[in-house]
Amino acid sequence: MTDYESIWSRGGVNVEDLPDPFAPAQPPPDAAPGSEEPEEQKPRSRWRRTKIIVGSALLVILITLLWLVFTAPLSRALEPLPDPAMLFLSAEGRPIAERGAMKEAPVDVAKLNRLTPAAFVSIEDRRFYRHWGIDPRGIGRAMLANVRAGGVREGGSTITQQLAKTSFLSSDRSIKRKAQEVIIAFWLEGWLTKDEILSRYLSSVYFGDGVYGLRAAAHHYFNRDPENLSLAQSAMLAGLVQAPSRLAPTRHLKAAQNRSRLVLATMAQTGAISRQKARTVKLARPVRQRSPLPSGTYFTDWMAPQAQDAFDAEFGKVRVETTLDADLQRIAVRTISRAAIGGAQAALVAMRPDGRVVAMVGGKSYADTPFNRATQARRQPGSAFKLFVYLAAMRAGWTPDSIIEDRPIAIDGWSPGNSDGIYRGKITLREAFARSSNAATVRLSQKVGRPSVIRAARDLGITTSLPDKPSLALGTGGVSLLELTSAYAAILSRRYPVRARGLPQEPEEGGLSAFFSSRGSLDERSERAAMLDLLWAAANTGTGKRAALWVPTFGKTGTTQDNRDALFVGFAGDLVVGVWVGRDDDKSLGKISGGTVPARIWHDFMSSAVSIDGTRGPALPAGYRERPRPQPQQKPKPPVRHPSPLPEQWSEDSKPLRDIAREIQNVIEER
Numbered sequence: 162m163t164d165y166e167s168i169w170s171r172g173g174v175n176v177e178d179l180p181d182p183f184a185p186a187q188p189p190p191d192a193a194p195g196s197e198e199p200e201e202q203k204p205r206s207r208w209r210r211t212k213i214i215v216g217s218a219l220l221v222i223l224i225t226l227l228w229l230v231f232t233a234p235l236s237r238a239l240e241p242l243p244d245p246a247m248l249f250l251s252a253e254g255r256p257i258a259e260r261g262a263m264k265e266a267p268v269d270v271a272k273l274n275r276l277t278p279a280a281f282v283s284i285e286d287r288r289f290y291r292h293w294g295i296d297p298r299g300i301g302r303a304m305l306a307n308v309r310a311g312g313v314r315e316g317g318s319t320i321t322q323q324l325a326k327t328s329f330l331s332s333d334r335s336i337k338r339k340a341q342e343v344i345i346a347f348w349l350e351g352w353l354t355k356d357e358i359l360s361r362y363l364s365s366v367y368f369g370d371g372v373y374g375l376r377a378a379a380h381h382y383f384n385r386d387p388e389n390l391s392l393a394q395s396a397m398l399a400g401l402v403q404a405p406s407r408l409a410p411t412r413h414l415k416a417a418q419n420r421s422r423l424v425l426a427t428m429a430q431t432g433a434i435s436r437q438k439a440r441t442v443k444l445a446r447p448v449r450q451r452s453p454l455p456s457g458t459y460f461t462d463w464m465a466p467q468a469q470d471a472f473d474a475e476f477g478k479v480r481v482e483t484t485l486d487a488d489l490q491r492i493a494v495r496t497i498s499r500a501a502i503g504g505a506q507a508a509l510v511a512m513r514p515d516g517r518v519v520a521m522v523g524g525k526s527y528a529d530t531p532f533n534r535a536t537q538a539r540r541q542p543g544s545a546f547k548l549f550v551y552l553a554a555m556r557a558g559w560t561p562d563s564i565i566e567d568r569p570i571a572i573d574g575w576s577p578g579n580s581d582g583i584y585r586g587k588i589t590l591r592e593a594f595a596r597s598s599n600a601a602t603v604r605l606s607q608k609v610g611r612p613s614v615i616r617a618a619r620d621l622g623i624t625t626s627l628p629d630k631p632s633l634a635l636g637t638g639g640v641s642l643l644e645l646t647s648a649y650a651a652i653l654s655r656r657y658p659v660r661a662r663g664l665p666q667e668p669e670e671g672g673l674s675a676f677f678s679s680r681g682s683l684d685e686r687s688e689r690a691a692m693l694d695l696l697w698a699a700a701n702t703g704t705g706k707r708a709a710l711w712v713p714t715f716g717k718t719g720t721t722q723d724n725r726d727a728l729f730v731g732f733a734g735d736l737v738v739g740v741w742v743g744r745d746d747d748k749s750l751g752k753i754s755g756g757t758v759p760a761r762i763w764h765d766f767m768s769s770a771v772s773i774d775g776t777r778g779p780a781l782p783a784g785y786r787e788r789p790r791p792q793p794q795q796k797p798k799p800p801v802r803h804p805s806p807l808p809e810q811w812s813e814d815s816k817p818l819r820d821i822a823r824e825i826q827n828v829i830e831e832r
Contacts, residue, residue: 369405464663545719546636595703622658646739718755
């Protein structure tokens with residue numbers, strides 16, 4: 162064979178005729194379409210699939226273990242709850258509410274009475290000290306017991322698995338979660354001793370009544386340290402773990418004691434105690450619980466997120482001092498409960514000029530509905546929004562004595578009318594504000610420009626969406642009562658915006674937040690003094706005169722279309738108070754307007770509040786003088802006539818004597 166043939170041929174076959182090694186495999190020519198693969202190839206493909214599945218499972222396990230080793234904290238069960246129990250205190254230090262779950266410092270099983278951990282091991286995982294995280298025998302025994310009982314009586318999870326679930330996993334019931342639980346259980350057994358696992362379990366397991374961990378449970382149910390628990394008390398606590406809510410002895414004592422008997426029986430079976438001891442021990446009873454504080458109020462529901470952000474997680478209860486004044490809160494609740502509003506609702510919020518909320522009522526009854534109408538409801542403020550229109554005008558150079566026309570106005574087919582149907586021609590801004598003239602206010606808004614009105618509202622802290630329409634001037638954009646009251650507080654304090662808060666310390670702004678902070682102050686003469694002039698006129702001579710007190714009173718009424726909402730917001734002394742009345746179904750209040758029931762509620766609350774809180778508040782502008790209140794015209798009283806000692810039916814002959822008697826009576830009256 163020549164060299165040429167040896168290069169271009171293989172086995173005597175020309176390379177051009179050889180099959181392409183990269184082409185897909187072709188079925189044999191005689192194989193019919195859809196024919197099955199040969200029998201000898203089936204085990205090979207099955208084995209290939211099995212290797213892929215097993216390899217994937219091992220890879221998942223390896224990744225999970227690596228994640229646990231490098232990221233999962235072994236001490237998680239020994240840490241405080243991320244949302245700990247909080248005890249809220251009034252400004253005077255009185256408890257007003259408590260909420261959240263309780264967890265106290267961890268326990269060490271080596272320091273407990275030996276019967277206490279024995280009770281938990283006997284009922285939850287009797288082979289705890291002999292398995293490596295999972296217990297096949299325990300799973301089988303639980304399945305058999307459940308079949309015999311016709312329901313779930315026992316669980317197959319070990320204590321290690323329960324610790325894995327509560328510390329690292331969710332409570333979802335799925336095969337994936339169960340597989341993760343098993344892997345983590347093996348990992349825990351490899352890294353921790355049995356006593357360390359049991360200590361972590363007892364320190365974090367749930368015992369009902371919002372209590373986590375053995376220490377908190379011992380204090381809550383028996384007022385004892387866990388190191389001093391008796392056999393009966395240990396048995397009762399061990400029994401709670403299966404169904405804490407259903408077995409809490411404070412509410413289900415009989416069920417808890419029945420479960421205790423079962424725990425004592427299992428302790429006897431495992432040799433922890435004698436059978437005679439199990440039969441004769443007196444069952445435990447929880448200590449009498451003190452009158453519980455409410456878990457929620459309108460005020461604490463609102464300020465709880467502030468407290469969670471301000472306090473780090475701690476064991477036990479976090480004592481949260483708040484701005485709430487217990488006396489003012491009591492007056493607020495009493496005032497709202499006595500208000501003559503029929504089936505309507507009412508809300509009241511009172512704060513200091515710097516935003517510290519001292520009283521809050523979000524409705525007639527928190528028990529009936531915890532929906533807070535002072536903070537959560539977004540209702541139209543009506544004429545109370547005119548504060549921002551007139552502030553924008555003061556910024557633009559207008560004064561309370563500037564003249565505006567109070568006559569009908571039409572804008573793109575919309576023509577707002579005055580609520581009393583009276584148009585007074587050319588009037589001062591002071592009179593327009595005091596009488597709450599809609600026509601004059603809309604005309605003023607058009608002159609200063611709606612962007613200026615919106616800017617004034619934003620400066621004073623209004624954050625909700627505001628419609629860029631002519632009707633904005635009449636308060637057609639929804640706001641919360643709390644936010645609106647905070648805006649009025651800015652007039653009194655001069656600083657804006659005022660942020661309502663329930664904690665004594667104002668949160669500090671740092672970094673970019675402080676750099677871009679839009680806090681500012683009103684000009685003392687052209688803005689603050691002018692607005693105080695207008696607010697005084699409205700509260701003393703205008704639509705809000707029912708709210709006027711014996712101390713300087715400033716405020717504004719608000720009534721929405723068809724009388725669906727009625728408000729009065731104002732301030733006196735060191736208190737800024739907003740009152741809202743309305744219906745949850747948004748129906749009309751009938752004849753109720755901002756100047757009637759809300760003004761009276763405001764007056765009633767402030768009359769009592771000022772008497773105990775004092776009348777001193779932020780200093781008024783230099784040279785500020787209140788205008789004299791108009792004195793109501795009184796009809797002259799008829800002179801008192803003393804009855805004559807001489808009968809009128811005397812004859813004409815007695816007329817001289819009657820005249821003398823009248824003269825004597827006149828002399829007496831003149832004196």
